[in-house]
Amino acid sequence: MEAEFQTVSEIAQHSSARPKASGAEDLAFGSLAGMMGKCVEYPFDTVKVRLQTSETQVFSGTVDCLRQTWRNEGFRGFYRGLTSPLVGAMAENAIAFYAYNRIQGAIRSITAVPSDAALSLPQLFLSGGLSGTICAFVISPVELVKCKLQVENVQGYAGAANPGAVKFKGPLSVVAHLLKTQGIVGMYKGIAPTVARETLGVGFWFGAYELVCRQLVRASQSSSTPLHSKADLGPASIILAGGCAGIAYNLTSYPIDVVKSYIQTADVRSPASERPGIAGTIRIIYGRGGVPAFYRGLGITLLRAFPANAAMFMTYEYLTRLSAELRKK
Structure with a gap:
């Protein structure tokens, strides 16, 4: 086969190339992608x-949750507590892309990989995992607030209280309550599982994205118009790679996310009950339904993961390309 790149290693070396963004652009484009x-x-x-x-x-189940949320709260119920996570998503993704690219630079320096050559997939997974660790400390307080607002009024759906009854007026109300009752430490409840989820999940997020992009570039070598790098991939390819990244993130980290959410909402769901730690929470969740209990809600999570992450990577990639084109003029 005659192609510009003759070996898999040569394809991998070039397939991750993209117009390089500055640190400020990574922050700005990552923020918009997160939004x-x-x-x-x-x-x-x-x-x-x-x-x-x-x-x-x-x-x-999922359909019943959709039906009851709509019946009790209407369309706004699905966006309850959006403000905090929207700001958090912008900050998280800005830091994720910034850290991901900066960590790659550090790995190149340590391993003497040339700046115009792509890192290996394990190195990219490591870059993603370390960026996820950093992001966890930004996103944990945001998710704490979000989760409390999302679940505080649903226990009444079962008839124990008035459906729709709420304790918090919004994100600031949650923050004020936590600071007053638990101090700054209270804002980081659930930080351990959040760090574990983000380190594992973001590693697979970036890693899966880079892997799919490389495979698409490699597959194009047998066509009449072979691609030279990731920068040559069209919208459909970016959508596919971004969607697969979202699926990979959730499939690998979902059980950890269940534990994290359960810990962060314990005081809202059962105000008078004891607050178990990670091991106790795992035992409680397992007792509610065995292993499947750690995957409750996974279906709808995967359903939203593909379009949401496709939108994020599309936004970031095309803003980066646009910026590179404008710099050439």
């Missing part, structure tokens, strides 16, 4: 968190 993704995924996320944390008698 786009969050707007797409948030209604699905609300249903996911409610399924993860509610007792089985509240919702029989």
Whole structure:
């Protein structure tokens, strides 16, 4: 086969090339990408968190959760608590892309990989995982607030209280309550599982995206118009790679996310009950339904993961390309 790149290693070396963004552009483009993704995924996320944390008698499944949320709260119910995670998603993705690219630079320096050569997939997974660790400390307080707002009124759906009754007026109300009752430490409840989820999940997020992009570039070598790098991939390819990245993130980190959500909403769901740690929470969740209990809500999560993450990577990639074109003029 005659192609510009004759070996798999040569294809991998060039397939990850993209117009290089500055640190400021990574922050700006990552922020806009996070905003786009969050707007797409948030209604699905609300249903996911409610399924993860509610007792089985509240919702029989995804469809029942959708029906009851609509009946009790209407369209706004699916976007309850959006403000905090929207800001958080913008900050998280800005830091994720910034850290991801800066960590790659550090790995190149340590391993003497030339700046015009792509890193290996394990190195990209490592870059993604370390960027996820950093992001966890930004996103944990935001998710704490979000989860409390998403689930505080749903226990009444089962008839124990008035459906729709709420304790918090909004994100600032949650923050004020936590600071008053628990101090700054209270804002980081659930930080351990959040770090574990983000380190693992973001590693697979970036890693899967880069892997799919490389495979698409490699597959094009047998066509009449072979691609030279990731920068040559069209919208359909970016959508596919971004969607696969979202699926990979959730499939690998979902059980950890269930534990995290359960810990962060314990005081809202059962104000008078004891607050178990990670091991106790795992035992409680397992007792509610065995291993499947750690995957409750996964279906709707995967349903939203593909379009939301496709939107994020599309936004970031094309803003980066546009910026590179403008610099040439």
